[in-house]
Amino acid sequence: MEHGGMTDANLRRHLLLAPLAELAADSRRVRDARGPQRLTYSRKVFIPLTQLCRDVCRYCTFAKAPRGLASAYLAPEEVLAIARAGAASGCKEALFTLGDKPELRYASAREALAGLGFATTVDYLEHVAGRVIAETGLIPHINAGVLTPPDYARLRRVSGSMGLMLESASERLCARGGPHFGSPDKRPAVRLASIAAAGAAAVPFTSGLLIGIGETRAERLDGLFALRDLHRTWGHLQEVIVQNFRAKQDTPMVSWPEPSEDELLWTVAASRLVLDASVSIQSPPNLNPGRTAALIEAGLDDWGGISPVTIDHVNPEAPWPQIEALASECAAAGRPLVERLTAHPTFVQAADRWLDPGVAKALRRLADSEGLARDDAWSPGVAEAAPGSPARPLGVAPALAPHLCLDRLLNRAVAGETLQETDIVRLFSARGAAAEAVVACADQLRQAISGDVVTYVVNRNINYTNICTYSCSFCAFSKTSAKSGARDKPYDLQLDEIASRVTDAWARGATEVCLQGGIHPRYTGETYVQILRTVKSAQPAMHVHAFSPLEVSQGAATLGVSVHDYLGRLKDEGLGSLPGTAAEILDDEVRALICPDKPNTAQWLEVVSAAHKVGLPTTATIMFGHLERPEHWARHLLAIRRQQFATGGFTEFVPLPFVHMLSPVYLRGQARRGPTWREAVLMHAVARIGLNGAIGSIQASWVKLGIDGAAACLSAGVNDLGGVLMNESISRAAGAAHGQELTVADLRQAAASAGRPLRQRTTLYGEPEHRNTAAAAS
Numbered sequence: 001m002e003h004g005g006m007t008d009a010n011l012r013r014h015l016l017l018a019p020l021a022e023l024a025a026d027s028r029r030v031r032d033a034r035g036p037q038r039l040t041y042s043r044k045v046f047i048p049l050t051q052l053c054r055d056v057c058r059y060c061t062f063a064k065a066p067r068g069l070a071s072a073y074l075a076p077e078e079v080l081a082i083a084r085a086g087a088a089s090g091c092k093e094a095l096f097t098l099g100d101k102p103e104l105r106y107a108s109a110r111e112a113l114a115g116l117g118f119a120t121t122v123d124y125l126e127h128v129a130g131r132v133i134a135e136t137g138l139i140p141h142i143n144a145g146v147l148t149p150p151d152y153a154r155l156r157r158v159s160g161s162m163g164l165m166l167e168s169a170s171e172r173l174c175a176r177g178g179p180h181f182g183s184p185d186k187r188p189a190v191r192l193a194s195i196a197a198a199g200a201a202a203v204p205f206t207s208g209l210l211i212g213i214g215e216t217r218a219e220r221l222d223g224l225f226a227l228r229d230l231h232r233t234w235g236h237l238q239e240v241i242v243q244n245f246r247a248k249q250d251t252p253m254v255s256w257p258e259p260s261e262d263e264l265l266w267t268v269a270a271s272r273l274v275l276d277a278s279v280s281i282q283s284p285p286n287l288n289p290g291r292t293a294a295l296i297e298a299g300l301d302d303w304g305g306i307s308p309v310t311i312d313h314v315n316p317e318a319p320w321p322q323i324e325a326l327a328s329e330c331a332a333a334g335r336p337l338v339e340r341l342t343a344h345p346t347f348v349q350a351a352d353r354w355l356d357p358g359v360a361k362a363l364r365r366l367a368d369s370e371g372l373a374r375d376d377a378w379s380p381g382v383a384e385a386a387p388g389s390p391a392r393p394l395g396v397a398p399a400l401a402p403h404l405c406l407d408r409l410l411n412r413a414v415a416g417e418t419l420q421e422t423d424i425v426r427l428f429s430a431r432g433a434a435a436e437a438v439v440a441c442a443d444q445l446r447q448a449i450s451g452d453v454v455t456y457v458v459n460r461n462i463n464y465t466n467i468c469t470y471s472c473s474f475c476a477f478s479k480t481s482a483k484s485g486a487r488d489k490p491y492d493l494q495l496d497e498i499a500s501r502v503t504d505a506w507a508r509g510a511t512e513v514c515l516q517g518g519i520h521p522r523y524t525g526e527t528y529v530q531i532l533r534t535v536k537s538a539q540p541a542m543h544v545h546a547f548s549p550l551e552v553s554q555g556a557a558t559l560g561v562s563v564h565d566y567l568g569r570l571k572d573e574g575l576g577s578l579p580g581t582a583a584e585i586l587d588d589e590v591r592a593l594i595c596p597d598k599p600n601t602a603q604w605l606e607v608v609s610a611a612h613k614v615g616l617p618t619t620a621t622i623m624f625g626h627l628e629r630p631e632h633w634a635r636h637l638l639a640i641r642r643q644q645f646a647t648g649g650f651t652e653f654v655p656l657p658f659v660h661m662l663s664p665v666y667l668r669g670q671a672r673r674g675p676t677w678r679e680a681v682l683m684h685a686v687a688r689i690g691l692n693g694a695i696g697s698i699q700a701s702w703v704k705l706g707i708d709g710a711a712a713c714l715s716a717g718v719n720d721l722g723g724v725l726m727n728e729s730i731s732r733a734a735g736a737a738h739g740q741e742l743t744v745a746d747l748r749q750a751a752a753s754a755g756r757p758l759r760q761r762t763t764l765y766g767e768p769e770h771r772n773t774a775a776a777a778s
């Protein structure tokens with residue numbers, strides 16, 4: 001039972017008797033309860049590997065006789081040329097659609113395969129699909145007809161998803177005179193068995209109905225219930241296509257009446273109401289020009305693949321809509337059009353269960369935090385400028401009205417209410433005008449709380465060692481004493497070198513040194529005390545912002561004292577504040593994957609709490625964009641908010657976008673390419689909103705975002721640009737290209753680009769007494 005608790009028999013009766021308007025309204029309700037109100041599509045190229053087919057469906061113009069084709073199969077070079085053209089146009093899917101086992105019918109197919117060096121179509125398909133992934137980065141979606149369990153096992157290694165239209169559950173249509181007569185692969189039982197085999201092989205799968213070829217509504221429902229039952233067994237159906245028959249010239253069904261719009265809409269609504277809510281409902285937009293709004297009203301949520309490069313070889317007479325035009329139509333219906341990958345988001349996010357490891361790696365490179373397609377080429381740490389600008393910070397497509405409930409949610413946050421996890425996830429999922437509304441709200445809050453002044457601190461980073469006994473999977477900075485990294489050799493600074501850097505920094509106008517390093521096997525709690533004394537001896541007035549919660553807990557453990565007592569000692573020795581790093585993502589599910597040996601969430605919060613209690617303020621950070629999801633971001637923000645209400649020692653919140661390039665977890669294919677630009681901007685904006693009433697300063701990290709990116713975030717709730725950071729080396733070790741140091745003039749220019757004044761601050765947001773602005777500005 002699914003819909004309204006009805007039995008299958010009652011649901012069937014209801015679907016056959018209820019008016020379309022009522023069914024469409026129910027369908028919309030089910031669709032809208034699925035999550036964010038958006039419509040998806042996949043940007044693809046269509047690769048008709050072979051148009052020979054052993055079946056003879058009466059409506060089909062895709063299948064050709066050998067004499068109608070220049071060659072039986074596309075050559076590998078032709079396939080790759082299509083895929084490369086797609087990659088150049090931003091496509092991420094290579095749709096392989098081909099005839100069913102033509103070598104069983106045509107000698108010319110067998111000869112062509114032999115000439116290519118393959119025995120079967122599936123052999124050749126496996127080869128070229130593998131080359132498409134490896135050489136172009138596009139992810140194949142394979143429609144190769146009825147396949148066997150071994151076929152699925154092989155092709156799964158070279159594809160992100162596969163598909164087989166059920167078309168119809170009606171055996172009648174296979175009888176003499178029917179559209180499927182003489183097509184052995186169109187027998188419903190054969191197709192359902194193949195779809196089940198795909199489920200057993202854990203293949204993200206697409207199926208669907210072809211409507212209007214002689215079946216009744218009751219027979220359509222038979223098909224939908226059969227698909228639903230297979231999905232309930234295997235969980236593999238990502239989408240069901242409702243495809244309307246089009247009468248084509250030169251086919252036996254040229255005069256067959258096409259299904260009416262009501263038939264199409266009824267089937268879309270019935271599909272939504274029969275199938276589980278996790279399954280997307282799709283209808284091809286090129287077969288239904290002028291019906292976009294009606295299909296959305298009937299409960300559709302996906303438009304399938306659309307190509308800016310190739311035609312629809314199955315319906316060559318029906319051009320794809322322009323993606324921009326479709327986006328405008330979706331916007332008019334109040335929903336953004338969002339690009340997805342060939343595997344739908346839930347399957348991308350559960351890649352270990354559903355995808356071959358090599359394919360999962362390729363898909364993660366294309367994915368955002370929701371498992372959808374990245375919407376631009378930007379990544380943290382890359383040299384190119386961020387795509388945003390103060391005028392259009394998210395670079396998004398057509399305007400649409402944000403929903404009223406988003407306004408209500410933002411109003412609650414502005415009033416200082418603590419949002420729920422689901423509310424914060426909702427803010428992170430905002431796209432289009434909704435995202436711009438979130439950013440505008442954050443900007444207004446920033447103005448009200450911090451005014452227009454943009455602050456910064458003149459500081460120097462001293463990463464005293466990169467030798468580390470920990471093995472955080474995201475970290476490209478740490479080295480063992482024997483192993484060099486891609487950019488850096490292992491090092492351990494002498495105390496006199498630290499002193500010399502402190503003296504030099506003071507001479508250049510620094511008010512702070514920020515000290516952090518790896519967990520060196522010889523370091524004890526006394527080592528950190530010595531480092532602290534060294535700094536204070538070199539320059540007593542220098543603010544020491546040092547030692548992550550990990551280093552503090554490590555130092556205390558080596559001395560056998562409590563964290564509280566150790567922090568008290570560090571404070572007595574002159575420690576001024578702690579960087580709130582090593583927080584990564586404050587959720588143990590994620591920590592177990594990226595930093596299993598680090599303090600867990602509760603332990604990190606305990607150290608921070610102890611610091612606050614002994615009078616040592618800390619910053620709070622989040623390192624995001626690797627393998628976590630928006631719900632983890634929400635939990636992190638809520639943990640920080642709760643801690644601040646308990647102990648009140650956070651000075652600022654600093655989002656640290658994950659720099660992927662040389663990160664081990666990325667190189668192993670287990671992480672994304674950092675946050676997208678939209679996600680990076682929203683992290684600052686949602687932090688401003690979600691921490692309203694708790695933390696008043698939101699900082700942008702130019703080291704990760706680039707100075708252009710940090711400047712753009714000034715319009716998204718940010719009031720602080722952090723430090724000039726002479727010698728930043730952690731992001732650089734991960735591959736960031738934004739340099740190790742900025743001048744005050746650079747920061748002033750960044751603030752000016754947002755129309756804002758710049759002011760130097762101390763670490764704790766006071767007025768600096770020590771100013772050597774000439775030196776700092778040099």
Ligand code: SF4
Nearest residue numbers: 468470472475478518
């Ligand atoms: S993040 Fe820190 S603790 Fe983890 S490996 Fe890198 S340097 Fe070591």
